[in-house]
Amino acid sequence: MKDTDYDLYTSDIAEVVKVGHEAGIEVKAILEVAMLTDDEVKAACECAVNAGVDFVKTSTGRGGNPSIKHVKIMRSSVPYNVGVKFSGYGSYNSAQLTIMALAAGATRLGTRRAPEIIDEIEAYFKELIIE
Incomplete structure (x- = not known):
């Protein structure tokens, strides 16, 4: 990507996609976006x-x-049918960041703290409910 050889980059990914799709597997391209402009x-x-x-x-x-x-x-x-996964965030551990990522367009999240984040979100919304 850094060399701007987009044809090589695309064909390399396409080879992986071909093998994955033939096996019935979803394929994600991991971009390491923090290293890119x-x-x-x-x-x-x-x-x-x-x-x-x-x-x-x-x-x-x-x-x-x-x-x-x-x-x-x-x-x-990316078009609507292509998902966006937000993960790899070193301190990705809060309900606030989860909600922000979803609002920004993430369709899948990767975290080791999912149960705690869900509990935090549930607690927040329970506070909003007037009984």
Whole structure:
């Protein structure tokens, strides 16, 4: 991606997509967005879509922390039928960040704290309910 050889990048992803789809497996392209410029994130999404992926994913968590801005760029760069997964955020552990990611267009989230986040969201909404 950094070399702007988008044809190579796309064909590399397409090979993985072909094998995955033949096996009936959804394929996600992990973009490591924190290492890319905004324009590169957009280009990476477009290449991944052209390769036939089912999802684009922000990060593994090894390349730096993705932001909500990255989710917005990704969502605006892929069609509705392609999912956007927000994960890899080093401190991704709050209900607030979860809600922000979903509002920004994430369709799937990756976290090890799902039960705690769900409890936090439920507690928040219980406080809002007037009995």
